Amino acid sequence: MTRITSVSLRRVLDSRGNPTVEADVLTESGGFGRAAAPSGASTGEYEAIELPPTEAIAAARRHAVPRLVDEVYAGDQREVDAALRAADGTENFSEIGANSAVAISMAAAKAGADVLGAPLYQHLGGAFRGDNFPTPLGNVIGGGEHAKEATNIQEFLAAPVGAPSVSEAVFANAKVHARASEILDERGVPAAKGDEGAWAPAVSDAEAFEIMEEAVSDVEDELGFEIRFGLDIAASEMFEDGVYHYGDETKTTDEQIDYVAEMVDEYDLVYVEDPLDENDYEGFAELTDRVGDRTLICGDDLFVTNVDRLQEGIDVGAANSILIKPNQIGTLSDAFDAVELASRNGMDAVISHRSGETEDTTIAHLAVATDAPFIKTGTVQGERTAKLNELIRIADDAV
Numbered sequence: 001m002t003r004i005t006s007v008s009l010r011r012v013l014d015s016r017g018n019p020t021v022e023a024d025v026l027t028e029s030g031g032f033g034r035a036a037a038p039s040g041a042s043t044g045e046y047e048a049i050e051l052p053p054t055e056a057i058a059a060a061r062r063h064a065v066p067r068l069v070d071e072v073y074a075g076d077q078r079e080v081d082a083a084l085r086a087a088d089g090t091e092n093f094s095e096i097g098a099n100s101a102v103a104i105s106m107a108a109a110k111a112g113a114d115v116l117g118a119p120l121y122q123h124l125g126g127a128f129r130g131d132n133f134p135t136p137l138g139n140v141i142g143g144g145e146h147a148k149e150a151t152n153i154q155e156f157l158a159a160p161v162g163a164p165s166v167s168e169a170v171f172a173n174a175k176v177h178a179r180a181s182e183i184l185d186e187r188g189v190p191a192a193k194g195d196e197g198a199w200a201p202a203v204s205d206a207e208a209f210e211i212m213e214e215a216v217s218d219v220e221d222e223l224g225f226e227i228r229f230g231l232d233i234a235a236s237e238m239f240e241d242g243v244y245h246y247g248d249e250t251k252t253t254d255e256q257i258d259y260v261a262e263m264v265d266e267y268d269l270v271y272v273e274d275p276l277d278e279n280d281y282e283g284f285a286e287l288t289d290r291v292g293d294r295t296l297i298c299g300d301d302l303f304v305t306n307v308d309r310l311q312e313g314i315d316v317g318a319a320n321s322i323l324i325k326p327n328q329i330g331t332l333s334d335a336f337d338a339v340e341l342a343s344r345n346g347m348d349a350v351i352s353h354r355s356g357e358t359e360d361t362t363i364a365h366l367a368v369a370t371d372a373p374f375i376k377t378g379t380v381q382g383e384r385t386a387k388l389n390e391l392i393r394i395a396d397d398a399v
């Protein structure tokens with residue numbers, strides 16, 4: 001029933017106005033799935049290769065589509081993803097593009113779910129999924145590669161850890177975002193928005209910490225449940241010539257570790273992503289050793305959703321959490337392998353969007369399917385609310 005009968009690929013717009021790859025997968029019994037590849041700006045050095053969409057589409061039509069159509073069952077995700085890997089023939093999807101691969105992989109999963117009449121999270125995660133929901137990490141203030149002339153730290157993320165439901169968590173983050181805007185106004189600081197819809201004011205990181213603390217605590221008082229915050233430092237983007245650049249100032253690796261450890265304690269941070277350069281496993285391990293008992297130290301550019309890099313990290317205790325971005329590795333099977341390796345080693349897997357997104361909602365289902373403790377998918381703005389609203393629908397069982 002789930003035999004694939006057609007795979008079509010096209011260029012569509014992403015949230016930055018760039019073209020990206022969208023895939024439609026049809027099965028013999030009329031199952032249909034559609035998915036689009038997201039795209040990063042602060043991409044990790046070791047990510048799978050994103051090709052220009054026109055090239056990725058042409059290569060996938062030539063190499064992948066003939067291996068899928070009439071050959072593979074959409075209901076068998078491992079078979080779909082193995083066909084994509086075989087069609088590509090490289091380690092990093094440089095032949096057909098991780099953008100074509102991930103779009104097809106996710107579209108096939110949706111087509112498989114459609115045939116079974118099951119919601120995607122259940123098709124991917126099994127019948128017992130759907131009772132636990134991830135806490136959304138909401139990007140409230142940011143800069144780095146996502147906004148010019150704003151903070152050095154890429155993302156200040158609200159984390160409504162005490163929210164009684166996913167819906168209340170989603171609305172809490174929106175309130176923190178709105179409160180941060182009021183505080184910026186009170187301080188006379190104008191703020192545009194960055195790629196993910198976070199405020200991108202020209203303030204120092206120190207001031208952003210203060211604003212976050214105030215916004216989070218005001219909304220916590222108003223709503224009556226615990227809200228904390230966290231960071232994506234995206235430190236690889238700051239690391240040049242052996243030091244971390246904060247505007248005109250620099251920090252050595254030891255100073256960076258001290259700084260992050262101090263911020264964890266001063267602000268009771270619940271989550272810190274990419275605090276150090278993507279090649280610095282030892283630095284990650286030292287920081288995790290210092291503060292890993294009270295916060296999540298998460299590897300994004302460090303691990304790039306790749307089981308080999310994750311295993312290296314596990315071997316040295318480099319983090320206690322991994323960020324999962326399916327397009328960093330190219331297929332859902334590879335992303336699941338990374339989640340499973342993390343969980344077998346007592347690490348949390350956090351599911352994430354990219355800074356360039358579409359209205360695709362696959363990651364909301366992936367987070368529920370994998371029982372993720374957190375999902376990072378923005379706070380406001382259509383391509384972010386698409387995922388957040390999908391989480392609310394899943395919780396409401398109305399998908």
Ligand SMILES: C=C(OP(=O)(O)O)C(=O)O
Nearest residue numbers: 040041042043353354355
């Ligand atoms: C979402 C992120 O940004 P990008 O997609 O630009 O890598 C991130 O770094 O976690």
Ligand SMILES: [Mg+2]
Nearest residue numbers: 232273274300
């Ligand atoms: Mg990151």
